[in-house]
Amino acid sequence: MKLDDFNFLFLIFSSFIAFIYIKNEAIRKGLLLGVSFTFVFSFYDTAQQLIPLVCFLSTVVCAIWYVAFRPSKFSLAVSLIAVVGLFLMLKQYIPIIKFQSLSLITVGLSYILFRAIPLLIDIKEHTINKNELSFFNVLLYMICFLTFLTGPIQNYTEFRVQVDHNLFNYQPRFEHVLKMLPRLVLGYFKLICAAPFFYQIYELCSVYSDKSALNLAIAALSFLAYVYLNFSGTMDILISIGTLFGFELPENFNKPYLAKNFLDIWNRWHITLSQTFKIYVFNPLIRQLMAWNLFNQRPILAGVAAYFFTFTILGIWHGNSSAFFLFGLMLATGVSINKIVEQSMLNHPNSFDNKINQYPLYSTFKTGIAVAYFSIISVAAWPVVQNASQVFSVFNTTKHVVEAWLLVIIIFAFFSHTAQNVYKLLNDKSHHYLKPVMQGIMLVCIVAKEILGQQEFSSLIFYQNF
Amino acid sequence: MQTRIEIMNEIITIIKNVLKIEQLNITETTIAQDVLGWDSLSHIVIMTTVEKKFGIKFKAAEIARMKNLGEMISAVETRMPEKSVC
Numbered sequence: 001m002k003l004d005d006f007n008f009l010f011l012i013f014s015s016f017i018a019f020i021y022i023k024n025e026a027i028r029k030g031l032l033l034g035v036s037f038t039f040v041f042s043f044y045d046t047a048q049q050l051i052p053l054v055c056f057l058s059t060v061v062c063a064i065w066y067v068a069f070r071p072s073k074f075s076l077a078v079s080l081i082a083v084v085g086l087f088l089m090l091k092q093y094i095p096i097i098k099f100q101s102l103s104l105i106t107v108g109l110s111y112i113l114f115r116a117i118p119l120l121i122d123i124k125e126h127t128i129n130k131n132e133l134s135f136f137n138v139l140l141y142m143i144c145f146l147t148f149l150t151g152p153i154q155n156y157t158e159f160r161v162q163v164d165h166n167l168f169n170y171q172p173r174f175e176h177v178l179k180m181l182p183r184l185v186l187g188y189f190k191l192i193c194a195a196p197f198f199y200q201i202y203e204l205c206s207v208y209s210d211k212s213a214l215n216l217a218i219a220a221l222s223f224l225a226y227v228y229l230n231f232s233g234t235m236d237i238l239i240s241i242g243t244l245f246g247f248e249l250p251e252n253f254n255k256p257y258l259a260k261n262f263l264d265i266w267n268r269w270h271i272t273l274s275q276t277f278k279i280y281v282f283n284p285l286i287r288q289l290m291a292w293n294l295f296n297q298r299p300i301l302a303g304v305a306a307y308f309f310t311f312t313i314l315g316i317w318h319g320n321s322s323a324f325f326l327f328g329l330m331l332a333t334g335v336s337i338n339k340i341v342e343q344s345m346l347n348h349p350n351s352f353d354n355k356i357n358q359y360p361l362y363s364t365f366k367t368g369i370a371v372a373y374f375s376i377i378s379v380a381a382w383p384v385v386q387n388a389s390q391v392f393s394v395f396n397t398t399k400h401v402v403e404a405w406l407l408v409i410i411i412f413a414f415f416s417h418t419a420q421n422v423y424k425l426l427n428d429k430s431h432h433y434l435k436p437v438m439q440g441i442m443l444v445c446i447v448a449k450e451i452l453g454q455q456e457f458s459s460l461i462f463y464q465n466f
Numbered sequence: 467m468q469t470r471i472e473i474m475n476e477i478i479t480i481i482k483n484v485l486k487i488e489q490l491n492i493t494e495t496t497i498a499q500d501v502l503g504w505d506s507l508s509h510i511v512i513m514t515t516v517e518k519k520f521g522i523k524f525k526a527a528e529i530a531r532m533k534n535l536g537e538m539i540s541a542v543e544t545r546m547p548e549k550s551v552c
Contacts, residue, residue, distance in 0.1 A: 122526070125525040127525050127526075278506060279527060283513075284526060286510045287513075290511065290514045300507075346502065346503045
């Protein structure tokens, strides 16, 4: 069931109406779980295909209760090995079991993993107590229809508090629908109209054209725009639908196109995943490294080592091909160079960079460098690229990549400047009519696309790895 | 048992050493973004040094939750009796 499927909208709005009239806690519980199961089951054709999900969920639940009743380093280690090991097997990182239709039957497992690991660590560290766990809350936390497919990765405690509040106190009203509609329309516009538009440009420039630097630049930027619009559109839809059921999901994007540098992109892009990696992978690793003499007096060196470990894991998490391993290494290289340069600027307050930093054109240029790097290395995530050697074949020569990089900076600077002006205009109080007009146009585009342009474009292209 | 002021002074010294700055105007409500160079890497290095200095250990989620210097001092204060009991 895709988010732009009529069945999904019917399921959501009929459940919302039921939620308005049902006050009983047990029935509300059942309804939330029922909607989630209906959503999850829609990805499977046969009961047999459910086996990986059922096995993984059972292992996760057993691990959680094992750590809850025996909180120790040993129980945590055993649980993490069991959960991560099973995940690696099911997702074919360790191909012991072969599946015929891998993409669909393991859908959602990646996000379950990154809800399970923090939960296990928090239970072991007594951040979450045993009495805060209930089978219903844990099961709903793992498969909730709002977060099953793409996150955001919400903290268990926040989720539990919201669920418990919703079951007892939340009073849904029709005003909630009116309030969430603008963001819902924006989300569907991004998902149905804007993202496919950029995907088609990417396809035109990457698959059907010659390998010129301009084509690489346009394809790279279009693919990044597609991923951003697809993913942030999905978040807009899920966050606005969440408000109907009293959920306040965390934001996953904060204008990444305004990032000050490549490191800052990770504070603004897929925020909940970045935070999870920071808290449960990067930070513990730094704490371990700082205990060694080699790193004790060299925090930047410890940082670079931890960046390489963390971003390589992040890259591999996106998919089990060598292209994603390379993607992780290139991400790590980017953030490491960024950190070293940033540190040297701090050590030299009178540097050229610090003097001209306040000029908007220079800031846009710096953002452009970061966005260009991100878009060029995202070649590794292109659907046509299957392994690391194909990444290098797209890059062709170093000169070719440098030219493409410069072109992306120029194209990005132009569009970023235009977009910021449009944004200012839309938020200008003297043009208060513009926003509703834009929302109306977006709605017309969505309806027109749904009625006229039913093409074989699936938003699942992006999700199938997760 | 150290007082809150003493703990604060110790932490400020650690922050100055990690960020390599001599002058630091900081209060209990100061957040990381207010101090130049206090990013996520510096933050975890500061926390690790604080742990070592006071002989305590923070929880993973707790480090991320600390919003300002005041919360950091409170977290150290709550750990100190645990240490003295041990």
